[in-house]
Amino acid sequence: MEIILTIDLHAHFAPQELVEELTKRNIPPFVKKNSSGDRIFQMPHGILQFGDDFVNMDLRLEFMKKMGVDHQLLSFPGLFGVDSLNVTESLPLVQIFNDNVSKLQKKFPDKYSGLASLPMADIDLAVKEYRRARLELGLLGAILPNNYFLSEEHAQSISPIFKIAQEIGGHIFIHPGRRPDEVPKEYLPQKTLFADFMAERLALTVQHNVGHCAVTLLFSDFLTNYPDVSIHVANLGGTLPMVIERMDNVSFTRTPDAALPSTKVRSLYVDCSSLGPRSIELGAAIFGADKIVFGTDCPIFSTERSLDAVKHSNLTDNNKNLILSINATELLRKVR
Numbered sequence: 001m002e003i004i005l006t007i008d009l010h011a012h013f014a015p016q017e018l019v020e021e022l023t024k025r026n027i028p029p030f031v032k033k034n035s036s037g038d039r040i041f042q043m044p045h046g047i048l049q050f051g052d053d054f055v056n057m058d059l060r061l062e063f064m065k066k067m068g069v070d071h072q073l074l075s076f077p078g079l080f081g082v083d084s085l086n087v088t089e090s091l092p093l094v095q096i097f098n099d100n101v102s103k104l105q106k107k108f109p110d111k112y113s114g115l116a117s118l119p120m121a122d123i124d125l126a127v128k129e130y131r132r133a134r135l136e137l138g139l140l141g142a143i144l145p146n147n148y149f150l151s152e153e154h155a156q157s158i159s160p161i162f163k164i165a166q167e168i169g170g171h172i173f174i175h176p177g178r179r180p181d182e183v184p185k186e187y188l189p190q191k192t193l194f195a196d197f198m199a200e201r202l203a204l205t206v207q208h209n210v211g212h213c214a215v216t217l218l219f220s221d222f223l224t225n226y227p228d229v230s231i232h233v234a235n236l237g238g239t240l241p242m243v244i245e246r247m248d249n250v251s252f253t254r255t256p257d258a259a260l261p262s263t264k265v266r267s268l269y270v271d272c273s274s275l276g277p278r279s280i281e282l283g284a285a286i287f288g289a290d291k292i293v294f295g296t297d298c299p300i301f302s303t304e305r306s307l308d309a310v311k312h313s314n315l316t317d318n319n320k321n322l323i324l325s326i327n328a329t330e331l332l333r334k335v336r
Contacts, residue, residue, distance in 0.1 A: 005325035006307070009173070010234060010273040010295025011072035013114075014054040015100035018076075021093060029081040044081040044184050046202065053299035057104055060299075061111060067303045069296075070325075073332075074101050075115040078145035078177015083120045086180070090119040094129065102137035113332075115173055116142040118161070121180040127160050134168050140335050141170030145177030146234070149213035152220050154179065159222075165229045171335045172231045174213055176206045210238025218264050230331050232269035232293055236279055240265070241286040262286070269331055271295030272323065273306065277313035280323070289319035293328045 022031040028044045041050040052059065064072065076082065076097045083090055094117035101114030116133035118126040133139040144161065148154045165172060214237040217223060223231070247261040266288050272280050273295030283292055296306040310320055 004321050005071075005329075006067075006069045007071045007073075007294060007325045007328040008069050008296050008298065008303075009073045009232060009293045009328050009331075010175075010271045011074055011298040012054065012077055012300065013057065013060075013074040013097075013101060013104070014050075014076065015097060016055050017100060018093060018096045019050075019055060021096060022082075029085075041080065043079060044084075044178070045079070048300070051299070057108075057112070061108070063303070064111065067307065069303065069307075071111055071113070072298070073113045073115060073140065073173070073328075074104070075143040075173060075175065076101075076117045077175055078120075078143065079175075081178075081183065083117050083145065084178055084180040084183050085119075085121065087119045087122040087125055090121060091125060091129070093117075094119055098129070098133050098137055098139065102133075102139055105138065114139045115171065118142050118144070120145060120148075120158075123158055123160050126158075127164050130161060130164050130170070131168065134170055140332065141165065141172055141230075143173045143175050143177075145179060146174050146209055146213045147178050147182060149174060149216040150209060151212075152216055152222060155216055155220070155222050162223075162226045162229055166226045169335060170229065171332060172229055174217075174231065174233045176210060176234060207235060207238040210235050211240040211243070212238070214238060214240040214265075214268060214270075218268055219261065228334065230269075230335055232271055232331065234271055234273055234295065236272055236275050236283040236292070237265075237268065237270045237287065241279075241282045244286055266291060269293055269327070272309065273297040274301045275309060276305075277309045280309055280313045281315060284313075284315055284319060284323075289315060289322050290327060292323045293331060294324045 019031055022029060028042050030042050031039060031050060034040050039050045041048040082093050098116045104112050105114045116130060116139045118129050120126055130142055148158050210233065214233055244262050244265060251258055251260055265286055269291050270283065270287055271293045272283065274297050296303045310323055
């Protein structure tokens with residue numbers, strides 16, 4: 001297979017300046033060293049090994065060259081809990097990220113683009129920061145927490161962000177993450193993640209929530225007023241591809257003359273981050289290979305495994321190239 005180009009729309013970055021601020025905190029989210037001397041990121045709902053591959057973007061360039069990845073769209077994930085802090089805490093932290101990813105984008109324009117993080121506890125300030133990120137910093141758009149799309153009501157609460165994106169342009173990446181009202185008062189200790197297969201159950205919960213998000217975006221009228229905003233959803237739309245045919249059966253049983261849910265799914269772009277070849281094949285069958293963009297969740301998940309998942313799928317070479325680069329180029333064309 002001849003690969004034209006590889007563009008990763010689901011990659012993450014943590015500026016050193018932000019890491020230094022997070023080491024000053026003693027409640028999540030914070031960064032510290034564990035008893036073994038390894039740096040960890042304590043999130044509100046779990047813990048993550050936090051190596052230099054998050055921070056050192058010169059090393060990242062070498063890694064990308066080795067892997068054959070030509071470009072990364074960088075963001076700071078909502079699951080880390082920074083954007084859901086109260087606004088007096090979140091605003092200075094997200095601005096540190098936005099300022100630094102903008103500098104990185106300007107230094108290596110062929111290799112990196114950036115998405116803004118927003119202070120989600122205050123939507124007016126989030127809109128203001130989006131405007132700053134687009135017009136002053138040159139970022140491509142913003143990352144938003146998935147859980148705002150678990151219902152139409154919650155989605156409508158952040159419609160001002162979509163209105164400003166419609167007005168001045170931009171790409172919205174919907175990524176697993178919680179709303180400020182969902183932040184727990186106590187964080188999960190590391191040992192909890194290994195009890196009763198908790199890590200596996202959390203993976204299911206994440207995918208279920210992404211599936212709920214896809215339902216809101218696909219079957220409601222929420223996006224009708226924002227035709228010029230480019231959007232993609234993480235993780236192949238969660239569990240939606242697995243259950244869309246059951247949705248069809250439910251719909252046909254209750255309202256046999258109505259359009260089936262599966263007829264509405266080809267309007268949404270999804271990335272294939274952290275999924276395998278069989279999942280990608282299913283995603284292509286449901287959404288269409290022309291609606292899947294490549295993602296790795298680098299450096300949290302293995303870039304090599306993500307690349308192999310596409311290459312070892314049973315898709316045609318043309319469809320593989322659609323996923324690896326052509327779709328991303330088309331999706332972001334109107335943003336730049």
